[in-house]
Amino acid sequence: xxxxxxxxxxxxxxxxxxxxxxxxxxxxxxxxxxxxxxxxxxxxxxxxxxxxxxxxxxxxxxxxxxxxxxxxxxxxxxxxxxxxxxxxxxxxxxxxxxxxxxxxxxxxxxxxxxxxxxxxxxxxxxxxxxxxxxxxxxxxxxxxxxxxxxxxxxxxxxxxxxxxxxxxxxxxxxxxxxxxxxxxxxxxxxxxxxxxxxxxx
Amino acid sequence: xxxxxxxxxxxxxxxxxxxxxxxxxxxxxxxxxxxxxxxxxxxxxxxxxxxxxxxxxxxxxxxxxxxxxxxxxxxxxxxxxxxxxxxxxxxxxxxxxxxxxxxxxxxxxxxxxxxxxxxxxxxxxxxxxxxxxxxxxxxxxxxxxxxxxxxxxxxxxxxxxxxxxxxxxxxxxxxxxxxxxxxxxxxxxxxxxxxxxxxxx
Numbered sequence: 428x429x430x431x432x433x434x435x436x437x438x439x440x441x442x443x444x445x446x447x448x449x450x451x452x453x454x455x456x457x458x459x460x461x462x463x464x465x466x467x468x469x470x471x472x473x474x475x476x477x478x479x480x481x482x483x484x485x486x487x488x489x490x491x492x493x494x495x496x497x498x499x500x501x502x503x504x505x506x507x508x509x510x511x512x513x514x515x516x517x518x519x520x521x522x523x524x525x526x527x528x529x530x531x532x533x534x535x536x537x538x539x540x541x542x543x544x545x546x547x548x549x550x551x552x553x554x555x556x557x558x559x560x561x562x563x564x565x566x567x568x569x570x571x572x573x574x575x576x577x578x579x580x581x582x583x584x585x586x587x588x589x590x591x592x593x594x595x596x597x598x599x600x601x602x603x604x605x606x607x608x609x610x611x612x613x614x615x616x617x618x619x620x621x622x623x624x625x626x627x628x
Numbered sequence: 629x630x631x632x633x634x635x636x637x638x639x640x641x642x643x644x645x646x647x648x649x650x651x652x653x654x655x656x657x658x659x660x661x662x663x664x665x666x667x668x669x670x671x672x673x674x675x676x677x678x679x680x681x682x683x684x685x686x687x688x689x690x691x692x693x694x695x696x697x698x699x700x701x702x703x704x705x706x707x708x709x710x711x712x713x714x715x716x717x718x719x720x721x722x723x724x725x726x727x728x729x730x731x732x733x734x735x736x737x738x739x740x741x742x743x744x745x746x747x748x749x750x751x752x753x754x755x756x757x758x759x760x761x762x763x764x765x766x767x768x769x770x771x772x773x774x775x776x777x778x779x780x781x782x783x784x785x786x787x788x789x790x791x792x793x794x795x796x797x798x799x800x801x802x803x804x805x806x807x808x809x810x811x812x813x814x815x816x817x818x819x820x821x822x823x824x825x826x827x828x829x
Contacts, residue, residue, distance in 0.1 A: 457747060457748045459748055460748070536747040536748065537747070539744055539747050540744045540747050540748070542744070542801065542805045543740055543741045543743070543744030543805065545804070545805035545806070546658060546737040546738070546740050546741050546804045546805055547658045547660055547661070547737065547741070551805070552805060552806065555805050555806045556806040556807050558806075559802065559806045559807060560807070582819075583816075585812065586812045586815055586816045586819075587816060589809050589812040589813055589816065590795070590812070590813055590816035590817065590820075592798075592802075593795055593798035593799055593802060593813050594791070594794055594795055594798055595798070596798040596801055596802055596806075597793075597794035597795055597796070597797040597798025597799070597801065598794055598798070600743070600797055600798065600801050601760065601793075601794060601797055603746070603747045604743050604744065604746035604747055604752070604753060604756050605746070605753065605756045605757040605759075605760045605797075606757050606760060606761070608790050611786065611787045611790040611791070612790055612791055612794050614787055615784075615787045615788060615790065615791035616791065618783075618787075618824055619791075619820050619824060622823050622824045623819055623820060623823045623824070
């Protein structure tokens with residue numbers, strides 16, 4: 428397995444160490460196979476510290492999702508020097524990459540399992556709805572900037588962002604629960620952007 | 629809760645009775661809360677018959693997915709008298725309906741939970757990949773017919789069908805695990821169909 432993302436590679440606080448252990452155990456065992464015990468095996472400090480902070484695996488995973496959301500918020504700013512079309516491309520190239528490394532494939536599988544908990548657990552639903560809104564607002568803001576600078580037509584940025592967000596969620600889900608044809612999705616999304624969003628030159 | 633779909637309302641064979649019981653229990657309890665015992669409570673015939681056929685809930689649910697696939701195959705033919713644009717609209721109006729009845733909301737939640745099992749269970753993945761391929765081929769065939777009759781442009785029907793399928797999977801997932809904004813997805817999908825698929829009149 429590859430190294431975890433940079434923000435988890437070098438944990439500075441106990442909370443970050445716990446989040447790193449949760450991340451690694453989640454990639455290795457998925458939601459179903461995960462136990463607090465197994466998270467403890469990835470945790471270099473005292474295991475009693477872990478048990479002291481979190482009662483069960485769902486409490487730990489909900490804290491993990493909250494942590495990931497904060498990390499995402501702090502890294503979400505793409506360089507303003509790039510134009511809106513380039514920024515939109517960069518986001519979609521990442522989210523709709525034609526294939527994933529083994530590591531991110533495992534992480535995606537775990538996130539799809541976590542997300543399905545939201546079907547019967549309101550606490551998970553709140554977390555994923557907040558993740559979605561953040562990503563939606565990032566896309567919508569890029570499109571709005573593009574409209575203001577005449578790169579994009581006067582589309583409804585909220586609606587366009589909703590379609591792109593839904594496409595990303597569908598791609599993540601299908602990658603690990605069906606066929607992975609993200610390359611076709613990416614190509615047709617490009618056709619949508621060129622034909623619907625882009626201003627006529 | 630509303631009545632189950634017609635094909636399950638009046639079971640004629642033992643297999644259909646078991647599938648009906650599975651369907652009802654799945655809607656009521658979701659994947660996580662489901663047990664063979666609870667399926668048995670919805671089953672009017674001898675419970676030992678149920679235990680005789682299926683060892684555990686996953687075996688029963690995999691048989692249920694296979695059954696649903698066969699049912700879908702037998703009902704998938706939309707009237708050929710409708711044109712391809714109308715047929716595509718009809719499929720998307722159903723799959724991207726602005727809201728779901730309580731009954732279908734519960735069924736969708738259960739299916740999203742079932743689908744997430746595919747992240748770690750190859751048997752579920754095969755089932756959902758087959759479901760997706762069937763739906764993809766239905767969409768692709770409608771688009772191909774539209775191209776042949778000059779209703780649609782000479783797009784790549786496989787790619788367009790893949791994007792629409794992914795949008796539907798993303799919408800189903802987000803409906804029950806995040807915000808439900810299917811109406812915005814439907815409207816923007818219409819913009820995609822009008823601007824990318826539709827021939828200029």
